[in-house]
Amino acid sequence: MFTLEQAQEFVKNIVSQNKYKNEPKGLYEPIEYVLSNGGKRLRPVICVMAFNLFSDDFEKVIPPAMGVEVFHNFTLLHDDIMDKAFFRRNKPTVHQKWNDNTAILSGDAMMVEAYKQLLKYKGENFREILEVFTQTALEVCEGQQFDMNFETQQIVTEQEYLKMIELKTAVLIAGSLKIGALAANSSIEDANNLYQYGYNVGMAFQIKDDYLDVFGDFNVFGKKIGGDIISNKKTFLLISALKIAKGEILQTLNSTLLNKNISEETKIEIITNIYKKLEIDIITQNKIAYFLNKALLYLEKINVESAKKEELKKFAISLSDRNN
Amino acid sequence: MFTLEQAQEFVKNIVSQNKYKNEPKGLYEPIEYVLSNGGKRLRPVICVMAFNLFSDDFEKVIPPAMGVEVFHNFTLLHDDIMDKAFFRRNKPTVHQKWNDNTAILSGDAMMVEAYKQLLKYKGENFREILEVFTQTALEVCEGQQFDMNFETQQIVTEQEYLKMIELKTAVLIAGSLKIGALAANSSIEDANNLYQYGYNVGMAFQIKDDYLDVFGDFNVFGKKIGGDIISNKKTFLLISALKIAKGEILQTLNSTLLNKNISEETKIEIITNIYKKLEIDIITQNKIAYFLNKALLYLEKINVESAKKEELKKFAISLSDRNN
Numbered sequence: 001m002f003t004l005e006q007a008q009e010f011v012k013n014i015v016s017q018n019k020y021k022n023e024p025k026g027l028y029e030p031i032e033y034v035l036s037n038g039g040k041r042l043r044p045v046i047c048v049m050a051f052n053l054f055s056d057d058f059e060k061v062i063p064p065a066m067g068v069e070v071f072h073n074f075t076l077l078h079d080d081i082m083d084k085a086f087f088r089r090n091k092p093t094v095h096q097k098w099n100d101n102t103a104i105l106s107g108d109a110m111m112v113e114a115y116k117q118l119l120k121y122k123g124e125n126f127r128e129i130l131e132v133f134t135q136t137a138l139e140v141c142e143g144q145q146f147d148m149n150f151e152t153q154q155i156v157t158e159q160e161y162l163k164m165i166e167l168k169t170a171v172l173i174a175g176s177l178k179i180g181a182l183a184a185n186s187s188i189e190d191a192n193n194l195y196q197y198g199y200n201v202g203m204a205f206q207i208k209d210d211y212l213d214v215f216g217d218f219n220v221f222g223k224k225i226g227g228d229i230i231s232n233k234k235t236f237l238l239i240s241a242l243k244i245a246k247g248e249i250l251q252t253l254n255s256t257l258l259n260k261n262i263s264e265e266t267k268i269e270i271i272t273n274i275y276k277k278l279e280i281d282i283i284t285q286n287k288i289a290y291f292l293n294k295a296l297l298y299l300e301k302i303n304v305e306s307a308k309k310e311e312l313k314k315f316a317i318s319l320s321d322r323n324n
Numbered sequence: 325m326f327t328l329e330q331a332q333e334f335v336k337n338i339v340s341q342n343k344y345k346n347e348p349k350g351l352y353e354p355i356e357y358v359l360s361n362g363g364k365r366l367r368p369v370i371c372v373m374a375f376n377l378f379s380d381d382f383e384k385v386i387p388p389a390m391g392v393e394v395f396h397n398f399t400l401l402h403d404d405i406m407d408k409a410f411f412r413r414n415k416p417t418v419h420q421k422w423n424d425n426t427a428i429l430s431g432d433a434m435m436v437e438a439y440k441q442l443l444k445y446k447g448e449n450f451r452e453i454l455e456v457f458t459q460t461a462l463e464v465c466e467g468q469q470f471d472m473n474f475e476t477q478q479i480v481t482e483q484e485y486l487k488m489i490e491l492k493t494a495v496l497i498a499g500s501l502k503i504g505a506l507a508a509n510s511s512i513e514d515a516n517n518l519y520q521y522g523y524n525v526g527m528a529f530q531i532k533d534d535y536l537d538v539f540g541d542f543n544v545f546g547k548k549i550g551g552d553i554i555s556n557k558k559t560f561l562l563i564s565a566l567k568i569a570k571g572e573i574l575q576t577l578n579s580t581l582l583n584k585n586i587s588e589e590t591k592i593e594i595i596t597n598i599y600k601k602l603e604i605d606i607i608t609q610n611k612i613a614y615f616l617n618k619a620l621l622y623l624e625k626i627n628v629e630s631a632k633k634e635e636l637k638k639f640a641i642s643l644s645d646r647n648n
Binding site: 023024026027078081082100101104105107108109111112113115116119126127130131134135137138141142144145146148149 | 346347348351405424429431435440443450451454458462466470472473
């Protein structure tokens with residue numbers, strides 16, 4: 001069995017061996033740039049981990065692992081255009097370094113490339129793997145649309161928020177695990193339980209992201225604290241606060257959200273204090289724990305010996321407990 | 325056997341029965357808008373025609389036909405953003421009617437949707453169909469990149485131009501035919517000959533497009549004549565003219581291309597006259613005939629009775645002879 005670190009090393013190797021040096025360079029250089037730019041490689045790593053519960057024949061998991069990684073990076077590339085993001089992983093985004101057209105077209109090619117990687121897979125469940133992947137990819141697009149809708153939507157309910165992160169984040173983590181299991185020819189039941197494990201890990205992961213934006217430690221988190229507060233982003237924290245705040249606190253919260261004359265520091269301070277008063281930190285931690293526990297329950301159901309599942313258990317806990 | 329008109333009617337029906345009414349509306353409404361907006365439906369029609377050479381079990385060809393049509397419309401959607409095109413088929417383009425972000429994301433979803441359509445296919449050669457489709461899709465992206473490169477590239481050779489239209493246009497026509505044949509479980513040899521037929525038809529089709537932009541009849545062509553001349557687009561005509569022009573004609577040609585102080589009408593008149601003097605119209609017609617003849621030779625090689633191939637023969641001739 002691979003440890004998490006071994007799976008990460010394995011993924012790092014297969015990604016770095018896969019070079020994009022074809023012509024036209026204008027199309028393939030941005031792809032190479034994005035894929036060689038590191039990141040957590042979360043999705044291929046868990047794909048390999050899920051596969052490894054049932055098989056050690058690692059050659060077989062390379063196409064699905066590459067497929068989910070290339071697809072995920074494609075979504076980042078296009079999301080960065082839509083969000084007008086300047087940096088990703090401490091380097092200029094593709095549309096910044098090149099231009100929007102390049103980012104659109106290289107992204108398109110990456111999505112096709114994700115399928116090309118998957119098509120290298122010659123094992124069992126070929127159709128099933130493609131079906132899970134395709135359904136997941138469509139859901140990720142839907143999630144991004146809901147996320148964009150939130151920017152102009154006055155009120156976002158907790159339910160809408162959870163649906164959005166489910167589609168935008170959780171399903172791809174879930175799908176990566178399921179695809180890994182299917183590539184190892186697991187039972188459908190085990191594959192589905194891994195999907196549910198991944199879904200709940202993904203939900204916890206995303207809510208933790210919201211939490212760290214406010215309650216993280218800058219030196220550990222590596223990102224500026226309070227970015228979501230400054231942009232009035234409809235995070236789990238803000239949505240929860242708007243749901244339970246009343247009277248004076250609600251008034252202060254609303255007026256601070258609308259106030260364009262206060263400094264960023266002041267805005268972060270006021271809203272963080274409101275969150276603390278309303279115990280949003282505790283509510284958020286509880287929600288993370290809720291999804292983490294569900295993830296672990298699904299993991300238990302999987303029909304392999306407990307020792308083999310230890311790494312995925314640690315992984316789920318570490319993602320929920322992470323400080324960066 | 326379907327006639328061309330029957331195949332068109334069949335395709336029109338399957339496309340119109342396929343509605344995109346899901347949530348989020350912001351994602352699916354543009355898809356429905358694009359797909360319900362007509363067009364020649366060339367690619368699914370020839371996919372069905374190729375299929376029909378070997379089979380009458382039309383249910384089987386619906387997924388591949390839908391797949392190529394959805395994919396083609398995805399490329400138009402994203403190309404229109406990159407080209408900043410305002411209109412497509414006499415209606416505002418998606419990025420005009422909505423915005424760039426919507427056009428990017430709905431396009432992405434359409435590309436996944438193309439695969440989703442293909443995955444409904446349950447017959448023989450499933451893997452082969454996906455492989456042809458994926459390779460073709462990647463080549464179309466490469467073609468669009470070469471086309472964009474041409475805008476800033478000083479000199480484009482005829483060879484580079486032919487490579488570009490091969491990738492941007494011909495391979496998808498070729499691939500649509502091959503996929504149709506594979507869905508009917510044709511021999512690989514017949515499928516490859518149909519690919520070559522389609523490749524050559526596609527080349528002729530695209531060069532005819534360049535020809536009609538200059539020598540077409542506005543009332544029949546439906547587009548403004550001389551649009552390519554005004555934008556100095558590197559068409560087959562301009563590339564050929566630059567190749568053979570000498571002395572005074574070359575000087576006039578170059579100075580007219582650079583002259584920003586003449587009216588559009590004058591520019592069109594001068595350059596059209598140069599084309600006529602250099603017999604570019606004849607050279608272009610000869611090139612179209614060259615590809616048309618090659619297409620018909622490949623069609624002849626296909627192992628089905630001649631009568632069945634009559635419609636594809638007429639189709640190739642009509643595309644090359646078309647006035648719109």
